[in-house]
Amino acid sequence: MKFIRSSVAIAVGYALIATATAADSSRPDASFQAGPMTITPGGFLEFTSIYRHRNETADIGSSFAGVPFRNNSNYDQTEFRQTERNSRFSLLVQGSQDDGNRLEAYLETDFVSAGASSNSVESNSYTLRVRQAFLDWSRADRGWAVTAGQAWTLATAYKQGLAPRQEDIPLVDDGQYHTGYTWARQTQLRIVKTFSPAVAAALSLETPQNFLKGPTPSGALANNPGGAGMNSGTTYSTDIAPDVILKFAFDPGFGHYEVYSLTRFLHDRAPRAPGALSTQTHDTTVAESAGGALILPVVRGWLDLHLNTLVGHGNGRYGSAQLPDSTYNTSNGSISALREQQAVVGLIGHASRTLDVYAYAGLEQQRAAYGLIPTDNTACAVPADSGQVPPQGSACGSVGRVRQVSGGFLWKFYQSRLGFLEGGPEVEYVTNTTYTARNATSGHTDDTMVYFTVRYHPFQ
Numbered sequence: 186m187k188f189i190r191s192s193v194a195i196a197v198g199y200a201l202i203a204t205a206t207a208a209d210s211s212r213p214d215a216s217f218q219a220g221p222m223t224i225t226p227g228g229f230l231e232f233t234s235i236y237r238h239r240n241e242t243a244d245i246g247s248s249f250a251g252v253p254f255r256n257n258s259n260y261d262q263t264e265f266r267q268t269e270r271n272s273r274f275s276l277l278v279q280g281s282q283d284d285g286n287r288l289e290a291y292l293e294t295d296f297v298s299a300g301a302s303s304n305s306v307e308s309n310s311y312t313l314r315v316r317q318a319f320l321d322w323s324r325a326d327r328g329w330a331v332t333a334g335q336a337w338t339l340a341t342a343y344k345q346g347l348a349p350r351q352e353d354i355p356l357v358d359d360g361q362y363h364t365g366y367t368w369a370r371q372t373q374l375r376i377v378k379t380f381s382p383a384v385a386a387a388l389s390l391e392t393p394q395n396f397l398k399g400p401t402p403s404g405a406l407a408n409n410p411g412g413a414g415m416n417s418g419t420t421y422s423t424d425i426a427p428d429v430i431l432k433f434a435f436d437p438g439f440g441h442y443e444v445y446s447l448t449r450f451l452h453d454r455a456p457r458a459p460g461a462l463s464t465q466t467h468d469t470t471v472a473e474s475a476g477g478a479l480i481l482p483v484v485r486g487w488l489d490l491h492l493n494t495l496v497g498h499g500n501g502r503y504g505s506a507q508l509p510d511s512t513y514n515t516s517n518g519s520i521s522a523l524r525e526q527q528a529v530v531g532l533i534g535h536a537s538r539t540l541d542v543y544a545y546a547g548l549e550q551q552r553a554a555y556g557l558i559p560t561d562n563t564a565c566a567v568p569a570d571s572g573q574v575p576p577q578g579s580a581c582g583s584v585g586r587v588r589q590v591s592g593g594f595l596w597k598f599y600q601s602r603l604g605f606l607e608g609g610p611e612v613e614y615v616t617n618t619t620y621t622a623r624n625a626t627s628g629h630t631d632d633t634m635v636y637f638t639v640r641y642h643p644f645q
Contacts, residue, residue: 215644219278227275228293229640233358237264238633245271245297246360249506250549250584252617252632258569260630270296270311271360285326291336291350293317297360316370321349328379338369339389339430340503342478342493345441347377347387347434353441353480353491355531356543356595358611358636364589365529365547366505367476367495373427383437389430395422395451395520396502398583399512400556404465407453407513407520425469426450440481447474449499451511455518470511472499472522487535494528501525506549506587515555525551539597550586553620557583562619565628581628585620589613593636608639 216225233245239253240262253259275293298314319334332349342353355363362368373391380386397407408420415421432445449472457464474497481490499522501508506527514521529547536542553559559582564575593611600606612635619628 222278222280225277225279225644227277227644228273229642231269231272231638231640233268233271233636233638235264235266235268236635239630240264241632244268244360247613247615247634249361249364249587249589249615250508250617252615252630254565254581254617254628254630256564256567256569256575256581260569272296273316275317285324287323287325289321289323291317291319291321317349319349323348330377330379332373332375332377335370335372336375338367338371338373338391338503339375339387339432340445340447340476340495341368342443342480342491343434343441344480345436346379347385347432353478353493355491355529355545356533356541356593357545357591357613358593358638359591359613359634362505363529363531363545363547363591364504364506364549364587364615365494365527367478367493367503367527368505369503383435385434385436387430387432387434389432390427391430393422393424393426393428393449394502395424395449395499396507396510397422397512397520398509398557400515402455402513402515402518404461405453405455405513405518407451423452423454424450425452440479443476443478443493445476447476447495447497447500447503448472449474449510449522451499451520451522453513453518453520455513457517468517468519470499470520470522472510473497474500483532489533489535491531491533492528494526496526498522498524500527501549501551503527504549505547506584508549508551508584508587509557512553512555512557521554523551523554523557525549536594539600540594542594544590544592546588546590548586548588553583553585557620559583559620559622561624562622562626562628565619565630582619582622584617586618587615589615604641604643604645606639606641608637611636611638 216223240259241248241251245268273295278290281287293316294313295316296311298312300312303311317336319332319336321332323330336349337352343351344353345351357363371392373389375389377387408422410420411417429448435442451470451472454465454467474495476495478493483490499510501510504527511520511522527549531545534542561579562582564579565581567573567575591613594609596609597605597607614633616631621627
């Protein structure tokens with residue numbers, strides 16, 4: 186609590202020291218011309234301090250499902266970090282022709298990546314990564330648009346319509362956003378049809394990746410280590426088709442509303458008879474999910490309600506808690522898509538032109554199957570350093586439910602022709618529960634996290 190009070194005091198101190206000014210209308214436009222194209226730089230520089238009651242050894246993005254249980258020494262170890270790696274740079278290139286064709290290219294990067302030589306001892310040397318890199322073509326007079334490249338998934342909630350760069354991203358400081366929030370940034374081919382200012386539809390074919398967890402039956406193959414151009418330190422699923430997302434958006438003049446479907450094709454090769462390689466065959470499991478989102482102005486201009494949800498099978502990797510998509514059917518080696526529900530609801534209050542106050546609550550939970558079902562979870566509660574011996578045969582199973590509440594404020598405390606400064610504190614509370622064991626036991630853990638962030642936006 187002392188740390189929380191200190192963070193709030195620091196934020197108030199910044200606000201008192203800085204002079205909050207009105208926007209300077211004489212501030213020059215950051216855009217410039219390069220032939221027929223308009224180029225606009227963007228991004229921000231960020232400083233963030235992070236305190237976690239349980240040690241995750243994590244940077245800006247928390248591992249919501251990775252909070253240590255009592256049987257882990259990190260359960261009683263706190264964590265403090267400072268980071269600038271969420272600092273972001275972007276470049277927007279736009280051009281249009283008299284015939285109605287409009288092109289837009291967008292590149293966005295940050296430093297939330299680690300290379301083989303990255304460390305926090307002396308030089309740090311953390312690496313640049315691609316957040317977004319896409320080309321967008323549109324014909325406004327005909328209502329068509331095509332996006333190709335890496336962008337936020339179409340499953341992410343939008344503020345208006347279905348065009349890139351209109352995503353409804355939570356105001357939180359955590360780089361992993363919030364439990365229950367549906368998102369991914371991945372390569373895709375998206376086609377959008379805008380029927381009117383109030384109605385739009387889109388189809389997106391997106392890069393697949395099956396997050397598979399659980400024991401592997403003998404002879405089953407669904408993952409391989411990264412090869413040329415990939416990360417050899419991790420595995421990649423054997424996919425045969427893109428994830429397919431179909432979404433409809435409605436903007437009737439009072440709020441924004443979306444409904445969509447997510448279809449995935451989870452693939453592996455496994456023996457029909459366990460261990461008998463001569464009976465190997467290909468298996469594809471079709472996983473279906475449905476989702477929706479809304480932004481509802483509860484008090485227009487003062488208080489907004491934000492909600493997004495996704496329910497179905499095999500959708501774990503689309504949630505911030507990163508629960509698995511699937512496990513193996515241990516009887517025949519095929520892929521079993523796990524049933525999951527995820528949702529987050531937020532209230533954002535616009536206290537003034539420069540101050541937003543927010544609160545979010547989110548949930549991700551799924552039902553275990555086959556080898557993911559623990560036998561006995563009582564080891565979760567045995568302290569690691571107590572000298573106690575867990576009951577014979579007991580263990581601590583994987584997390585199957587994550588809940589989170591968060592709150593904070595974002596204050597634009599200085600603005601002039603040089604850009605603006607904003608920041609504020611945030612408090613998060615996470616609780617994790619394991620899959621229920623065969624003997625009806627469950628493991629539980631929790632974590633409290635406090636963030637304090639300051640950002641400088643020089644181009645806005």
